[in-house]
Amino acid sequence: MLSGKNVCRSFGGLKALDGVDFELNKGEILGLIGPNGSGKTTLFNVISGIYRPDRGEVMFKGQRISGLPPHKIAKLGIGRTFQIVKPFEYATVSQNVVVASLYGRAEARSLIEAEKEAFKWLEFTGLIEKKGILVRNLTIAQRRSLEVARALALIPDVMLLDEVMAGLNPVEVDNASRMIRRIRDELNISVFLVEHVMRAVMGLSDRIIVLNQGRKIAEGNASAIANNRAVVEAYLGEPYA
Amino acid sequence: MKISSSLKILGIFAIISVIMPLLMPLGLPVFIIVLLSYIFIYATLSQSWNYIGGYTGYVLFGANMFFGIGAYVTALLLYHYGVSVFVTAFLGAFLAAGFALLIGRPTLRLRGPYFSIATLAVSTTLSLFVMSELWLTMGSRGVPNLWDPIIPRVGREIAYYYIFLTLMMASALVGWKIENSKFGYGLLAIRQNEDTAPVLGIDTTNLKVRAFMLCAFFTALTGAFYSPYMTWISPDSVLSMDITLSPILMALFGGAGTFFGPIIGAFLLESLKRYIIFYLVPGSSAHLLPFGVLLAFVMLYLPNGIISLFRGRGFALVRRKGEANKS
Numbered sequence: 001m002l003s004g005k006n007v008c009r010s011f012g013g014l015k016a017l018d019g020v021d022f023e024l025n026k027g028e029i030l031g032l033i034g035p036n037g038s039g040k041t042t043l044f045n046v047i048s049g050i051y052r053p054d055r056g057e058v059m060f061k062g063q064r065i066s067g068l069p070p071h072k073i074a075k076l077g078i079g080r081t082f083q084i085v086k087p088f089e090y091a092t093v094s095q096n097v098v099v100a101s102l103y104g105r106a107e108a109r110s111l112i113e114a115e116k117e118a119f120k121w122l123e124f125t126g127l128i129e130k131k132g133i134l135v136r137n138l139t140i141a142q143r144r145s146l147e148v149a150r151a152l153a154l155i156p157d158v159m160l161l162d163e164v165m166a167g168l169n170p171v172e173v174d175n176a177s178r179m180i181r182r183i184r185d186e187l188n189i190s191v192f193l194v195e196h197v198m199r200a201v202m203g204l205s206d207r208i209i210v211l212n213q214g215r216k217i218a219e220g221n222a223s224a225i226a227n228n229r230a231v232v233e234a235y236l237g238e239p240y241a
Numbered sequence: 242m243k244i245s246s247s248l249k250i251l252g253i254f255a256i257i258s259v260i261m262p263l264l265m266p267l268g269l270p271v272f273i274i275v276l277l278s279y280i281f282i283y284a285t286l287s288q289s290w291n292y293i294g295g296y297t298g299y300v301l302f303g304a305n306m307f308f309g310i311g312a313y314v315t316a317l318l319l320y321h322y323g324v325s326v327f328v329t330a331f332l333g334a335f336l337a338a339g340f341a342l343l344i345g346r347p348t349l350r351l352r353g354p355y356f357s358i359a360t361l362a363v364s365t366t367l368s369l370f371v372m373s374e375l376w377l378t379m380g381s382r383g384v385p386n387l388w389d390p391i392i393p394r395v396g397r398e399i400a401y402y403y404i405f406l407t408l409m410m411a412s413a414l415v416g417w418k419i420e421n422s423k424f425g426y427g428l429l430a431i432r433q434n435e436d437t438a439p440v441l442g443i444d445t446t447n448l449k450v451r452a453f454m455l456c457a458f459f460t461a462l463t464g465a466f467y468s469p470y471m472t473w474i475s476p477d478s479v480l481s482m483d484i485t486l487s488p489i490l491m492a493l494f495g496g497a498g499t500f501f502g503p504i505i506g507a508f509l510l511e512s513l514k515r516y517i518i519f520y521l522v523p524g525s526s527a528h529l530l531p532f533g534v535l536l537a538f539v540m541l542y543l544p545n546g547i548i549s550l551f552r553g554r555g556f557a558l559v560r561r562k563g564e565a566n567k568s
Binding site for chain 2: 050071079086100102103104105114150151154
């Protein structure tokens with residue numbers, strides 16, 4: 001469904017991504033982990049078109065998408081959330097989602113239709129009661145749900161979730177995990193997941209890719225990754241491996 | 242979406258404005274009609290600026306070039322060939338919109354202040370061009386004797402009053418339409434977070450350019466009718482910095498990013514200006530002092546403009562408190 005071959009991206013002399021290959025299959029939850037600065041968010045930015053890869057290519061549903069502008073990639077069916085949430089703070093919760101319903105693949109023809117669409121996703125993410133309030137009054141957990149609702153309103157085939165659990169308490173983490181599962185199971189959307197909360201990412205992911213300093217150092221299921229020497233080394237340093 | 246209360250107020254206001262000249266036989270002095278005409282002109286300019294400056298947050302700093310294009314196209318065709326403003330106004334407006342496309346395409350791809358600087362530079366260049374290319378523009382002497390063949394000379398104040406009223410109402414309705422449309426939601430997204438807008442499927446450059454072209458269109462239309470209203474134009478009058486700055490002040494004062502804000506701003510500031518320079522301190526620029534004080538006061542205590550005093554749920558897109566402080 002979504003794949004990358006030899007994706008490279010440098011910032012000056014720093015190789016943020018150095019020949020990364022990945023493949024996200026239909027109906028899969030693919031985890032992406034790695035220490036800080038390992039290139040996870042850069043990879044998401046390359047996929048969603050915010051950065052162009054220096055070398056390599058990203059394919060989506062048989063089409064080469066690297067090089068396309070972000071709004072076209074969004075319309076093809078790739079939704080994403082931001083690690084640092086970027087809502088429209090001085091708009092209401094429902095307006096935030098309405099924008100996506102109007103411009104995404106839902107292509108709502110009127111504002112009323114868009115609002116109906118938006119309510120559906122607010123319902124799904126549990127934000128429906130907050131629909132009329134300004135986003136700046138939401139808690140961080142609610143803002144992260146809103147990012148997800150907004151991405152869902154695009155009607156995507158693939159969701160890129162960039163640390164949707166950062167800053168959440170354990171109860172909220174469980175809620176978020178349940179929501180991610182429902183996105184895959186009920187909406188049939190493939191999920192690419194960057195996460196630092198290991199308990200969640202290990203439990204959710206069908207497969208996990210590990211990045212370190214822009215390179216892929218491991219790939220496999222949760223238990224294989226947990227026992228992988230290179231991974232433990234990357235996180236904790238050599239003596240612990 | 243239901244008709245908002247602000248639109249109803251606009252309707253009432255339109256009706257009052259339409260019957261106003263009928264009171265002239267009862268002793269309503271003509272200067273009131275002239276004053277209102279000027280208010281309508283500035284309200285239209287302020288509204289046009291608001292399309293790009295208010296809704297997207299990209300500060301246009303050279304609206305006078307569009308005003309000048311509209312005014313000069315009409316003036317020259319009227320002076321040389323006697324073509325009526327009702328034809329040339331649209332010619333000038335489309336020309337201005339095309340010009341906006343030309344400037345907007347490269348500069349609105351960028352974020353930040355580049356757009357403001359570029360528009361300032363282009364408008365300055367255009368003034369110099371008009372001043373120096375005597376064969377075409379007649380230079381700083383300007384273009385005289387602009388009497389429209391259709392608009393009667395007797396009672397022309399009333400004719401222009403209705404023309405400028407129509408322009409103001411049309412531009413306000415466009416503003417209202419923007420706020421209640423897909424286009425408006427796209428602009429809201431751009432203004433509030435331009436990182437997010439593209440990943441929601443919004444072609445940000447395209448929307449910004451369209452808002453800019455709309456602004457150019459209405460600004461040039463106003464400039465076009467301004468020419469025969471004045472009967473004589475020069476670079477000093479139609480390409481002055483005042484044409485750029487006053488509408489911005491009015492929009493900020495009344496409430497940028499709302500279709501009602503610019504109208505309120507134009508009414509208050511233009512009335513105050515006329516009062517000061519005709520009655521209080523005749524023939525001066527003394528209005529600038531209270532303007533500065535008022536603007537500072539409004540920015541401090543009502544950062545969303547006067548409109549925020551009346552805000553209800555009807556003003557869907559106007560919640561932007563403190564936004565001006567963010568980059």
